[in-house]
Amino acid sequence: MSKSIYAFFTAVVLIIAIASTAFPSAGTDAAFEALEAAEGKVVIVVADYLNIEDINNMEYLGSLAGQSHIALMSNRQPGKAGAVKSKLIIGSGKRLELNDDTVPGDSIDIYKLRQRNNESEYLNYIGYLGDMINKNNGVACFLGNADTTEKNRSSMMVAMDSSGAVDLEKTENILIEDELFPSGRRTDYNRLAELYKQYLPASSFIVIETGDMERLEAFRASIDYEAYKHAVLRNIDSFTEELVSHGGFKTLVFISTYPSKSDAEANNRLTPLVVYEAGEGGLLYSSNTRRTGVVLNTDLADYILSKLGYINSSAITEIKKDKVGYFLEDMNAKIVRTSVLRTPVLTSYAVMVMAALGILFSVAVFFKKKYRNISSSFSSFIAYIILLFPVAFLYVPALYRGDSQFAYIALIAAVSAFLSLTLQIILKDKIRVMLSICLLLLIGLSSDILMGSPLIKQSVLGYDPEIGARFYGIGNEYAGMFLGCSLMAIACIQELKGRRLNKAAAILFFTACTLLLGLTFLGANFGGALAGAAGYLLAYYMVYGIKFNIRNVCIGIVILGISAAALIFADSLGIGSPSHMGRLVKETEANGLGVIISTIQRKISMNLRLIRYTIWTKVLLSIIAIITVMFFRPAKLLQKLFDRYKYLRYSWISIAASAITGFAVNDSGIVVAATAMTYTAFTMLIMCIDERNES
Numbered sequence: 029m030s031k032s033i034y035a036f037f038t039a040v041v042l043i044i045a046i047a048s049t050a051f052p053s054a055g056t057d058a059a060f061e062a063l064e065a066a067e068g069k070v071v072i073v074v075a076d077y078l079n080i081e082d083i084n085n086m087e088y089l090g091s092l093a094g095q096s097h098i099a100l101m102s103n104r105q106p107g108k109a110g111a112v113k114s115k116l117i118i119g120s121g122k123r124l125e126l127n128d129d130t131v132p133g134d135s136i137d138i139y140k141l142r143q144r145n146n147e148s149e150y151l152n153y154i155g156y157l158g159d160m161i162n163k164n165n166g167v168a169c170f171l172g173n174a175d176t177t178e179k180n181r182s183s184m185m186v187a188m189d190s191s192g193a194v195d196l197e198k199t200e201n202i203l204i205e206d207e208l209f210p211s212g213r214r215t216d217y218n219r220l221a222e223l224y225k226q227y228l229p230a231s232s233f234i235v236i237e238t239g240d241m242e243r244l245e246a247f248r249a250s251i252d253y254e255a256y257k258h259a260v261l262r263n264i265d266s267f268t269e270e271l272v273s274h275g276g277f278k279t280l281v282f283i284s285t286y287p288s289k290s291d292a293e294a295n296n297r298l299t300p301l302v303v304y305e306a307g308e309g310g311l312l313y314s315s316n317t318r319r320t321g322v323v324l325n326t327d328l329a330d331y332i333l334s335k336l337g338y339i340n341s342s343a344i345t346e347i348k349k350d351k352v353g354y355f356l357e358d359m360n361a362k363i364v365r366t367s368v369l370r371t372p373v374l375t376s377y378a379v380m381v382m383a384a385l386g387i388l389f390s391v392a393v394f395f396k397k398k399y400r401n402i403s404s405s406f407s408s409f410i411a412y413i414i415l416l417f418p419v420a421f422l423y424v425p426a427l428y429r430g431d432s433q434f435a436y437i438a439l440i441a442a443v444s445a446f447l448s449l450t451l452q453i454i455l456k457d458k459i460r461v462m463l464s465i466c467l468l469l470l471i472g473l474s475s476d477i478l479m480g481s482p483l484i485k486q487s488v489l490g491y492d493p494e495i496g497a498r499f500y501g502i503g504n505e506y507a508g509m510f511l512g513c514s515l516m517a518i519a520c521i522q523e524l525k526g527r528r529l530n531k532a533a534a535i536l537f538f539t540a541c542t543l544l545l546g547l548t549f550l551g552a553n554f555g556g557a558l559a560g561a562a563g564y565l566l567a568y569y570m571v572y573g574i575k576f577n578i579r580n581v582c583i584g585i586v587i588l589g590i591s592a593a594a595l596i597f598a599d600s601l602g603i604g605s606p607s608h609m610g611r612l613v614k615e616t617e618a619n620g621l622g623v624i625i626s627t628i629q630r631k632i633s634m635n636l637r638l639i640r641y642t643i644w645t646k647v648l649l650s651i652i653a654i655i656t657v658m659f660f661r662p663a664k665l666l667q668k669l670f671d672r673y674k675y676l677r678y679s680w681i682s683i684a685a686s687a688i689t690g691f692a693v694n695d696s697g698i699v700v701a702a703t704a705m706t707y708t709a710f711t712m713l714i715m716c717i718d719e720r721n722e723s
Contacts, residue, residue, distance in 0.1 A: 068232065068278055068335075068336050068337045069228070069231070069232060069233070069234075069276065069277040069278050069279070069336075070232070070233050070234075070277065070278065070279045070280075070281065070332055070335050070336055071224075071233075071234045071236065071271065071277045071279070071280050071281065072186065072233075072234070072235045072236065072281040072282075072283060072332075073236050073238065073264075073267075073268060073271070073280070073281070073282045073283070074115075074183045074186070074235065074236065074237050074238060074283055074284075074285060075238045075240075075241050075264050075282070075283075075284055076111050076174075076241050076242055076245070076284050076285050076286050077111075077241045077242075077244070077245050077284065077286065077287065077288035077291075078241065078261075078284035078288075078299065078300060079284070079287065079288075079291050079296055079298075079299065079300065079360075080100060080298075080300045080353070080356050080357050080360050081357060082261060082284075082300070083098075083282075083300045083302065083353065084353045084354065084357055085261075086261055086262075086264075086265040087265055088265045088266070088268060088269040089264075089265050089268050089282065089302070090353060092268070092272065092302065092304055093302050093309070093352065093353045094309055094351070094352065094353055095304065095307075095308075095309045096302045096303055096304040096305075096309050096352075097302075097303045097305075097309060097310050097311060097312050097346045097347075097352075098300065098301060098302045098303065098309075098311060098312065098321075098352050098353065098356060099300075099301045099311060099312035099313075099314075099321050099322060099323045099344075099356070100298035100299065100300065100301070100321060100322050100323075100356060100359075100360055100363075101283070101284075101285075101298060101299050101300070101301045101322075101323055101324070101325055101328075102297075102298060102317070102322065102323070102324050102325060102493060102494075102499075103285070103286055103287065103297060103298075103299060103325055104123070104324070104325070104495070104497070105117060105123060105325075106123045106124075106125055107125055109286075110126075110286065111182065111242070111285055111286035112126060112132075112182040112185075113125075113126040114285040114286045114325060115182050115183050115185045115186050115285055116141075116154075116185045117325050117326060118157075118185075118186050118283075118285060118325050118326075118328050118329065119155065119156065119157045119158065119185050119186040119187065119188060119329060120150065120153040120154055120155070120156045120157070120329065121153060121156050121157070121326050121327075121328070121329030121330060122150035122153040122156070122326060123150070123326060124145050124148065124150055124153065124154060125144050125145050125148065126141065126144060127140070127144055132180070132181050132182050132184060132185065135192065135193075136181075136184065136185060136188060136192035136193075137192070138154070138155075138190075138191060138192030141154060141192070142154060152190075154190055155188050155189040155190035155191065155192065156190075156329055157186065157187065157233075157329045157332060157333065158187055158188045158189030158190070158193075158194065158195075159189045159190050160333050160338055160339075161187075161189075161195075161232060161233055161333075161336070161338070162189055162195070163338075164336070164338045166232035166233060166336060166338070167195045167196060167230055167231050167232050167233070168187040168188075168189070168194050168195045168196070168231070168232070168233045168234075168235075169187070169194065169195060169196040169197065169227050169230075169231035169233065169234045169235070170183065170184045170186075170187050170194045170196070170197040170198075170199070170234075170235050170237070171197070171198050171199075171202075171220060171223050171224060171227065171234065171235070171236045171237070172198075172199065172202055172215065172220055172236050172237035172238065172239055173199045173200075173202060173203070173237055173239055174237055174239040174242035174243065175203065175211075175213070175239070176210075176211045176242070176243050176246045176247075177211060180239075180242060181199055181237070183235055183237040183285075184197065184199075184235070184237075186235045187233060187234075187235045195231075196227055196230065196231060198223050198227065201219070202215060202216055202219055202220055202223070202239075203215060203216060203239075204216040204219075209240075209243070209256070210243050210244060210246070210247035210250075210251050210256065211243050211246070211247065213243075214239075214240050214243065214260075215238055215239045215240050215263070217238075217263050217264075217266065217267040217270075220236065220238075220267065221267060221270050221271070221274075224236065224271060224274070225274060225276075228276045228277075229276075232336060233332070233336060234277075238264050238267065240260040240263065240264070241257075241260060241264075241284075244256050244257060244260060245288060245289065248288075248289065268280075268282060272304070278305065278335065279303060279304070279305050279335045280303075280304040280305075281301070281302070281303050281304075281332070282300075282301075282302040282304070283299070283300070283301050283302070283328075284299040284300055284301075285299065285325070286299065287299055294364070294368075295364055295367040295368050295494050296360070296364050296494075297494045298322065298360060298363065298493065298494065300356075301323065301328075303346075308348055309348075309349070309350075309352055310346055310347045310348040310349040310352060311346075311347050311349050311352055311355075311356070312344050312345070312346060312347070313344065313345050313346075313347050314327050314343050314344050315343045315344075315345075316343050316499075317493070317499035317500065318499060318500035319485075319493070319499050319500065320347055321352075321355070321356050321359055322493055322499065323343075323344055324343075327342065327343045327344050328344075330342035330343065330344075331343070331344040362486065363493050363494065364494070365431050366425070366486060366487075366488060366490075366492065367492045367493075367494040367495075368431060368433075369431070369433060369436055369488050370488045370492055372433045373433060373436060373437055373440075373488045374488055374489070374505075374643075375643055376433075376437055377417055377421075377437075378643040378644060378646070378647050379643070380414065380417075381414055381647055381706060382646065382647055382650050384410050384411060384413075384414045384710075385650055385651065385654055385709060385710075385713070386650075387407060387410055388407045388410065388411055388710070388713040388714070388717065389654045389657075389658075389713065391403045391404075391406075391407045391717055392407075392658065392662070392665075392713055392716045392717050392720065393657070393658075393661055393662060403717070404717050404718065405452075407713070407714070407717050408452065408458060408461075408714055408717070408718075409448055409449070409452065411710045411713065411714050412444075412447075412448035412451065412452065412461060412465060413441070413444045413445050413448045414444075414706075414710060415462075415465045415706075415707070415710055416443075416444040416447045416448055416465055416468075417440060417441075417444050418469055418489060418506070418509050419444070419447070419465070419468045419469050419472065420440045420443040420444045420447075421440060421487050421488055421489045422469070422472050422473065422476070422483050422484070422487055422489070422506075423443075423472065423483065424439060424440055424443055425483070425486040425487050425488070426482075426483060426486060447468075451464050451465070458714055458715065458718055459520050459523050459524055460520075460524065462516065462520055462711055462714070463516075463517060463520035463521065463524070465513075466513035466514075466516045466517040466520065466707075467513075467517055469509060469510075469513045470510065470513045470514055470517055473502065473506060473509075473510050474544055477501070477502060477544055477550050477551050478544075478550070481500060481501060481502065484502060484503065484506060487506070489503065489505040489506050489509070490502075490503050490505075490506065491503040500552055501550065501551045501552030501553055502545065502551040502552070502553050502556065503553075504553070504555075504556070504694060504696040504699040504700050504703075505699055505703050506703075507545060507551070507553045507555075507556030507559075507690075507700055507703075508556070508687070508690060508699060508700040508701065508702065508703030508704035508705075508706075509703045509704065509706070509707070510541070510544075510545060510551075510556070510560075511545075511556065511559060511560050511563060511683065511686045511687075511690070511700070511704045512683050512686075512703065512704040512705070512706060512707030512708065513707055514537075514541045514560070515563055515564070515567060515679045515682050515683050515686070515707075516679050516683070516707050516711060518534070518537060518567070518679065519567075519675040519676050519678060519679030520675075520676075522571070522675040523673055523675045523676060528571050528572065528675070529571075531572060534568060534571065534572075535568070538560075538564035538565075538567070538568065541560055541564065542557050542560050542561050542564060542591065543557075545557040545560050546558070546560075546595045547595065547598055548598065548599045554592075554595060554596075554693075555690060555693045555694030555695070555697070555700070556690065556694065556700060557591075557595055558588070558591070558592055558595075558689060558690075558693050559686045559687070559689040559690030559693065559694070559700060559704075560686060561587075561588055561591045561592075562588060562685050562686055562688075562689040563682040563683060563685045563686030563689070564682070564686075565584055565587060565588065566584075566681065566682045566685045567678055567679065567682035569584065570678040570681065570682070571675070571678055638696055638698050638699070639698050642698060642699065644698055644699050644702040644703070645698055645702070647702045647706070648698060648701055648702040648705060651702070651705045651706070651708070651709040652705075654709060654713075655708070655709065655712065658712070658716065662720065665716055665719060665720065666712075666716065668719060669712070669715055669716060669719050672719070673715060676711065676712075676715065679708075680708045680711075680712060683704050683705060683707060683708045684705065684708060686704055687700065687701035687702075687704045687705050688701070690704065
């Protein structure tokens with residue numbers, strides 16, 4: 029009986045399954061076709077000159093962002109920056125150039141564009157996104173315009189191929205007359221939505237230019253910008269809601285490709301990127317920035333291609349997280365605060381360094397014996413404060429929430445003065461105080477690097493994502509200070525012990541410092557690591573009495589070459605994300621030696637420009653001038669100091685070697701050299717004053 033029942037139900041199940049397969053319902057068939065149509069399609073909505081606060085304030089898009097993966101986008105560009113160039117870079121995935129006056133109208137002058145980039149190693153990347161879509165039998169489409177008194181179809185460059193063309197486009201009859209709107213015309217969002225639905229079935233990739241924010245920006249000087257902006261954002265919000273309601277895509281990307289003039293002036297240059305797909309929301313992470321929630325404009329081309337299914341991976345990955353909109357707004361506020369403080373605070377610090385150097389130099393050279401105790405204590409106190417500023421710059425920003433430059437500098441100075449006074453009272457001995465200062469910074473930087481640089485990222489001596497030159501590891505200011513304090517620390521220890529360290533301990537210390545600076549998943553500062561290797565090797569030679577004959581010099585050069593090769597090899601292993609050097613090697617493999625030549629030219633140009641404009645040049649020249657004078661006046665004082673403190677002498681010479689190497693191999697070499705030599709100058713002046721005090 030049980031077998032009969034089992035056989036009956038089995039037969040029923042088989043019949044239902046066969047019937048379902050043979051006669052699918054109309055609803056099932058329609059759902060299948062809709063799924064097939066949407067599979068792989070990517071739609072980009074462009075609305076420039078917005079910030080993350082604008083996204084959060086939009087009713088629908090703010091809600092949609094909570095269900096999306098979002099990020100802030102760096103808009104770093106070569107030469108003069110602008111919204112048009114930003115779109116060229118997004119479509120090519122490389123930092124290409126564009127003539128400042130170029131705004132594509134009915135078509136893109138591809139010949140003129142290629143001529144402008146004729147000497148660039150990235151020439152063949154013009155139209156990269158469009159070419160890859162065509163290569164995979166996809167169809168790229170562009171809808172809309174940003175016309176004002178002149179035609180503007182610049183967003184077409186996101187979707188164009190290497191010939192400057194887009195497979196499908198509709199740029200006319202999209203505007204409606206509106207006498208109350210700047211330029212007398214604005215986007216007809218109903219018409220734009222109809223065109224989207226019309227062109228969607230034939231397209232794989234659609235770029236939609238909303239246009240109205242471009243029009244407001246063009247006329248912002250003569251209008252009530254915020255009032256118009258509010259109305260435009262309401263229209264864009266409703267348009268986005270209609271796109272999502274209609275569907276037909278796998279991925280919807282909402283992007284602002286460039287900041288408004290007011291945001292740029294306020295150092296709020298990172299623009300929002302919202303990527304919506306059915307599923308949970310979160311943040312975007314880029315292996316090129318190594319920051320969750322911050323991506324590069326050059327990351328987007330491959331990310332879009334991966335969404336289309338044409339390539340397997342990209343630099344951008346998605347991370348799940350709740351309440352992402354306000355998390356990103358808070359992170360952006362911190363980045364903007366650091367960026368706003370950075371230049372004036374560093375300028376003030378550099379001025380204080382030069383002023384302190386002048387005070388100590390005056391005390392050392394124009395010494396009056398009857399004031400020796402007061403002048404010695406006061407000058408040491410000043411020197412320690414200056415050397416403790418980098419320590420305070422590392423730790424204080426994690427607790428400081430204000431944006432007042434004066435309050436920030438005052439707080440840093442107060443913390444530095446307190447530490448200076450405390451160390452002087454407790455330790456008294458100058459070498460012990462100098463060692464403590466160096467260890468405070470060295471241990472702090474080393475620990476922070478090992479933890480992913482959370483403190484360096486918030487420090488004005490770190491780096492500025494708004495500029496976009498560096499996002500991770502250790503920046504050039506702290507790299508120079510790391511070199512200076514590490515060499516001074518080892519010298520102070522040896523002076524206090526009265527003998528040199530064990531060779532194995534010295535090798536281990538110098539190797540660890542070099543790796544901390546240079547490994548791609550740690551400091552990721554190849555130039556700083558190479559400068560360190562040169563200084564550490566010279567210090568080792570001098571401390572352990574290795575003769576500077578031809579054989580040993582050649583061995584040293586080989587060791588430096590092996591060190592550089594080892595760092596590059598470690599970068600290429602894929603442990604962590606590739607650094608600048610790792611990407612240079614990969615791009616050289618892909619595009620030839622022209623990449624190296626172009627990089628060298630760019631770095632030389634950067635260094636020469638920095639030498640002319642950065643205040644660190646004045647700091648370095650002041651240090652060089654003071655040390656040069658001190659070789660002659662007071663007579664023989666420096667020689668006495670060298671004879672008495674040989675390990676300090678070795679460290680001063682080694683720091684100078686690191687500074688010279690850092691200057692030569694780093695695109696901000698003047699910064700590395702100046703910050704490293706600060707430790708030579710102040711410790712030398714402290715000891716000179718102390719020596720005169722005893723004589």
